[in-house]
Amino acid sequence: MKVLELNNVHKIYNSSEVKVHAVNGISIDFEQGEFTAIVGPSGSGKTTLLNMIGGLDNPTEGQILVDKTNLSTLKSSKLIDFRMKNIGFVFQSYNLIPVLTAKENVEFIMNLQKWPKKERQERTLELLNAVGLGDRINSRPSKLSGGQQQRVAVARALASKPKFILADEPTANLDSKSTETLIEIMETLNKEENITFIFSTHDARVVKRARRVVTIEDGKILTDERIEKR
Amino acid sequence: MVVIVSITIGVFAGVFAVGLMVGTLDQRMDAALNKELAHIHINHKNFNDNYDINLTLENTEAINSQVMKIEGVEALANRIVISAMANTATKSMGIQLIGINPEQEKAILDLNESIIPGTGSYFEKESRSNLAFIGQDLAKELNIIRFKIESSTIDSLKRKKVPEEVLIKLEPYIGKRFASQKAFTNEMKKALTSMESHSYGKIILDESWSFRARSKMTLTFLDKNNVQTGGMFRIAGVYDIKNSMYEKINVFVLSSDLARLAAIGPSDYHQTIIKINDPEKAKEIAALIAENNKDLEVRTWKEISPELAMMVGMLEKFNTVFMVLILAALSFGIVNTMLMVVLERTKELGMLTAIGMNKKKVFSMIMSESIFLSMVGGIVGMIVSALMLKLTSTNGINFESATEGLEAMGFTAHIYPSVPGSFFVTVTILIIITGILSSIYPALKALKLDPAEALRTE
Numbered sequence: 001m002k003v004l005e006l007n008n009v010h011k012i013y014n015s016s017e018v019k020v021h022a023v024n025g026i027s028i029d030f031e032q033g034e035f036t037a038i039v040g041p042s043g044s045g046k047t048t049l050l051n052m053i054g055g056l057d058n059p060t061e062g063q064i065l066v067d068k069t070n071l072s073t074l075k076s077s078k079l080i081d082f083r084m085k086n087i088g089f090v091f092q093s094y095n096l097i098p099v100l101t102a103k104e105n106v107e108f109i110m111n112l113q114k115w116p117k118k119e120r121q122e123r124t125l126e127l128l129n130a131v132g133l134g135d136r137i138n139s140r141p142s143k144l145s146g147g148q149q150q151r152v153a154v155a156r157a158l159a160s161k162p163k164f165i166l167a168d169e170p171t172a173n174l175d176s177k178s179t180e181t182l183i184e185i186m187e188t189l190n191k192e193e194n195i196t197f198i199f200s201t202h203d204a205r206v207v208k209r210a211r212r213v214v215t216i217e218d219g220k221i222l223t224d225e226r227i228e229k230r
Numbered sequence: 231m232v233v234i235v236s237i238t239i240g241v242f243a244g245v246f247a248v249g250l251m252v253g254t255l256d257q258r259m260d261a262a263l264n265k266e267l268a269h270i271h272i273n274h275k276n277f278n279d280n281y282d283i284n285l286t287l288e289n290t291e292a293i294n295s296q297v298m299k300i301e302g303v304e305a306l307a308n309r310i311v312i313s314a315m316a317n318t319a320t321k322s323m324g325i326q327l328i329g330i331n332p333e334q335e336k337a338i339l340d341l342n343e344s345i346i347p348g349t350g351s352y353f354e355k356e357s358r359s360n361l362a363f364i365g366q367d368l369a370k371e372l373n374i375i376r377f378k379i380e381s382s383t384i385d386s387l388k389r390k391k392v393p394e395e396v397l398i399k400l401e402p403y404i405g406k407r408f409a410s411q412k413a414f415t416n417e418m419k420k421a422l423t424s425m426e427s428h429s430y431g432k433i434i435l436d437e438s439w440s441f442r443a444r445s446k447m448t449l450t451f452l453d454k455n456n457v458q459t460g461g462m463f464r465i466a467g468v469y470d471i472k473n474s475m476y477e478k479i480n481v482f483v484l485s486s487d488l489a490r491l492a493a494i495g496p497s498d499y500h501q502t503i504i505k506i507n508d509p510e511k512a513k514e515i516a517a518l519i520a521e522n523n524k525d526l527e528v529r530t531w532k533e534i535s536p537e538l539a540m541m542v543g544m545l546e547k548f549n550t551v552f553m554v555l556i557l558a559a560l561s562f563g564i565v566n567t568m569l570m571v572v573l574e575r576t577k578e579l580g581m582l583t584a585i586g587m588n589k590k591k592v593f594s595m596i597m598s599e600s601i602f603l604s605m606v607g608g609i610v611g612m613i614v615s616a617l618m619l620k621l622t623s624t625n626g627i628n629f630e631s632a633t634e635g636l637e638a639m640g641f642t643a644h645i646y647p648s649v650p651g652s653f654f655v656t657v658t659i660l661i662i663i664t665g666i667l668s669s670i671y672p673a674l675k676a677l678k679l680d681p682a683e684a685l686r687t688e
Contacts, residue, residue: 051682054584056584056681056682056685057682076589077588077589080583080586080587080588080589081586081588083584083585083586084585084586084587085586089581089584089585091581091685093577095577095578095581095685097578097582098578108585109585109586112586112587112591113586156585157585160586
């Protein structure tokens, strides 16, 4: 089942006299349950692409359909609401709310969606256990390592049961051991819960674990490789 | 934290300054109503034009009993008021001579409590001579007070922490008398450096004066038949109500002495002063008295002292305006700090918008943060102010260096700050308004953040 469809997507930045074609006519589909790595050198358009997929940026041209909803047609407030319900984000620098505990950070999005307290607490515990942080639920981000913070971020991204999770270089700030743990958790969630992950990365070890690798350069797709058996 | 501290300081400064103003005016009001004016004055309708000695009240007894029947009237006192000259061997001053019955007066004014210790009493001692109760500033003007440094003065200055080097300079003057304050001050200026005179001049002056016991003065005036008359008066006591102007002009004598000297009848009076239970009812009661006595002039304290009435009326509005100005200045600080907060948290705000926090929530988050900070700052400021007011209202604050200027205007230099409870309510409302108004702009700024761009910021 297609969860995401990009049709001839372009993104052009016009800064004074320089015109930058960051994404240049990308068309691609993503199926439910895929574990996709988007790779490419710096400036190839990975982040711009992910931002547009996540509805944080609008394409200059083309369509992005999430579950058949064209993101460009949504008004700002509807788009925010759509993002909250359908898309999970994991950022390179974790971006947890520093004054909230791990549990509160995960609960935050469910609070915004006004989940009943009991369900909220159960899901938070379930997710933090799934990322191996069941014993750190009351720790603030400052008391957690980078890897642990990123695991909380993954749990937060999963909180509202999104259609897919976008992760922009999720392991860029992590050491090899933390990278390994995070990827393992993401893989497990993908395999066991059929959660769709789309992540950009530079890291060869992470690329090796992906089941689909899309390489882009100069805003265009160079290769799109599905690796069935890992 | 910066916002909280700046609001705390601002609110404290505002409330405390208002406390000083209210305290000053309250004391002025208290002094005016309880020491100088009373609440209502009754005169012959033309008496105040030129203080004609013949314009006495007709049938004082009847007026007295009629006034005492009015609800709210607590006490009244009858007075003889004559313009006179006060003379001592060295000086003459124009004064207003007020003939009183001390017992009646005590029920209305507490001037008897303002007597300077050691200067006598408020007509309490029987005397064969005429007695006069005069103000400290008149006593100084008439050279009834003299200045002399004695060993005991040096000891007492030492206790008041005047430095040794200053005391050494004063020693050569021990035993020397000065007839006037001017002569004494000039001599002190020669002996001390200008810094020393500035710092300790006032305290030395206060410790060095003494009242010439059994001093006398001559009071001269025109009697009922326009014949110059007068008499020798012994100083019964000297009062100090911290109002130079009043002290210089008003001399109190017994009405029986004055009536005899001025050849007016024993029950003839020029003025009746009235004390009522609520100063705000003065107008109502005065109107009632005036209605039944068309040939009398009935004036309330607001009419007798319009500048005081104006100050009271303006104070409340002025206090609010003052706080509004302080908070308006503070609001720029809040706007600036909250803009910094938005700037510092650009990434966090970008993340919150990315994961689904809508604009309404982002807006209300920034708004409530500003309001919360303002409220915390405001409440802390008010607590600090309340504590400071409590602390200073017991012992007061002495603006010693400004004594002369303040007393010349009728204000005391020892101020007991006070703020009415309702003012704290006004301040709370003003702080909430400031918090709301000053958070709108930063909150709007936060709304304009582009999440993709915000997430890129470091």
